[in-house]
Amino acid sequence: MRPSCSFCGKSCFASLPKGTPFHIMSAYEPVTLAATCMEGRAFEKTRIGYNYDDIREFLEKRSKEPSKTELFKLGQEVEEWLKDPSKLAGVKPGSGVKPD
């Protein structure tokens, strides 16, 4: 059973999600739960230096970064363009138009 939070009196804790960065994990150690209520989050921010918001923000930011596969594909595209720069003719930078 999860402990109840001393701020909101409920069991507002969430397990540190998969993908929580190591520096935040170690700051929380040995605890693996983060409070999600407003007071609890404020407390952890002062006490630990991080809170549930930071973890969520981190995970969200990372999910927007291109994956390795996407980067690899992009690299291949660039290589092809370099082999045949004429493909780039007429394409304005930043126009969002891709050469065929």
Ligand SMILES: [Zn+2]
């Ligand atoms: Zn709470």
